[in-house]
Amino acid sequence: MKLRVGIVGLGDAWESRHRPALRALSDRFEIRAFCAEVAHKAEIAAKEFNASPLDGFRSLAAREDVDAVLMLAPAWYGPAPILAACDAGKAIYCSAALDIEPRHASRIKERVEASGVAFMAEFPRRHAPATLRLKELIATRLGRPQLLFCHERLRKEETGPNGTRRYQPFSSATRELMELADWCRYVVDQEPTSVMGVEHDTDGNDKDYQMLSLDFSPEDRPGRGPLAQISCGRYLPRSWRDAISFRAPSALQVVCERGAAFVDLPSQVIWFDEAGQHIESLESERPVGEQLLTQFHRAVTSLVRKISDLEDAYRALHVVLAAQTSCQEGRRVPLDF
Missing domain, CATH: 3.40.50.720 (NAD(P)-binding Rossmann-like Domain)
Structure with a gap:
């Protein structure tokens, strides 16, 4: 049809x-x-x-x-x-x-x-060939995720036609945190129970770095389950083009029960277990x-x-707003979905 x-x-x-x-x-x-x-x-x-x-x-x-x-x-x-x-x-x-x-x-x-x-x-990160392969490895070789690390360097905000700024209810950093939080929820395959947030503001007008720590532990035992550290920032000026791209970290690093994986979107996974290093390139897979x-x-x-994707988007928003509350109040914020 x-x-x-x-x-x-x-x-x-x-x-x-x-x-x-x-x-x-x-x-x-x-x-x-x-x-x-x-x-x-x-x-x-x-x-x-x-x-x-x-x-x-x-x-x-x-x-x-x-x-x-x-x-x-x-x-x-x-x-x-x-x-x-x-x-x-x-x-x-x-x-x-x-x-x-x-x-x-x-x-x-x-x-x-x-x-x-x-x-x-x-949610393009979810459906990237590298993510789908990572999910397979978690189920078959690597075991349950324990620690996840995501960091994204962002360029300065751009303007639209005639010098106007495009409609964006959030800064690009906040939106990136929402997508990364959803990605980690998808990889771990369970709901987080609490979040802590950190922000850095150089000139008092714009945040140049944001970080959140997403805890998937049981509510009565924080720090005992999977933990995701997610961060992004615009701390390098746009004119420093070489610095922005220099030694960019893997999009996602995952430490699991029986190994670790480094994901480079959209199509590369490098993973390690007791047998050593394994490099997989998935260029032949259908594009995202x-x-x-x-x-x-x-x-x-x-x-x-x-309609489940709408609920997932709503939860990603809830996570990032709770991280902002955590930063303002200096405490861990429980997540109640």
């Missing part, structure tokens, strides 16, 4: 992830309409895919020839396209689920649940974008409704 879709927003990953994936999956997806903050970009994309460029996301969601809405950038309209899709009864694929402001999160979650539509949030959209197609065309 071919799914007829309308696309709202053409974000940073359009050229590298979404466009190639939709081309490769042309037997499963037919693009009928585009709507983007920059009308010219929508017109170019619409011409390439023989679709219609539209001025508004509401008219796109209301079209009878659109079965699902792919929200591929947060842009200036925030979560409004999600609500429009819910009103129209259209399934939703959302690459901006982690960009929903805290004050809107509960309402969006309730509206999606009440509408009865399928909802899939885009294709895997994500294939799952969405399956979710929409099957009889099993999928």
Whole structure:
């Protein structure tokens, strides 16, 4: 079954992830309409895919020839396209689920649940070939995760057209922490029970480093279960290009019961056990974008409704907000989902 879709927003990953994936999956997806903050970009994309460029996301969601809405950038309209899709009864694929402001999160979650539509949030780290292979190794060779380390160096915030800053309810560092927290939850395969946060602010105006320690221990025995240390920062000026990329750490380091693994996204895993070092390159695996959209197609065309990703996005937001509370109050904050 071919799914007829309308696309709202053409974000940073359009050229590298979404466009190639939709081309490769042309037997499963037919693009009928585009709507983007920059009308010219929508017109170019619409011409390439023989679709219609539209001025508004509401008219796109209301079209009878659109079965699902792919929200591929947060842009200036925030979560409004999600609500429009819910009103129209259209399934939703959302690459901006982690960009929903805290004050809107509960309402969006309730509206999606009440509408009865399928909802899939885009978590590219989860579905990277290296992550899927890591999960296999944990189940078969390495054993249960004990310690996880993630660190991401970020560039300074960029501006959009005409020098305006793109819509972002959170700083890029906060959003990155949300995605990394979700990634660690996915790898450990259980819920954290508490979090501690640390922040560094050089000039009093902008945080240049944030860190959180995510504890998966039983509530009555903190520090006895899996522990994830997650951090990111913009402490290097954009002009220091060589310094930003110098000796970048692995995207994820995992110490398990019977070995350790170093993950470099999207497709390399180097792991160690008693037999020594093992290097696996997974370049031949299907790209992340294709895997994500294939799952969405399956979710929409099957009889099993999928909305769990929305709950996962909501929990990632809850974790990072709790880490901010921890930093402000100087204490460990319990997590109650």
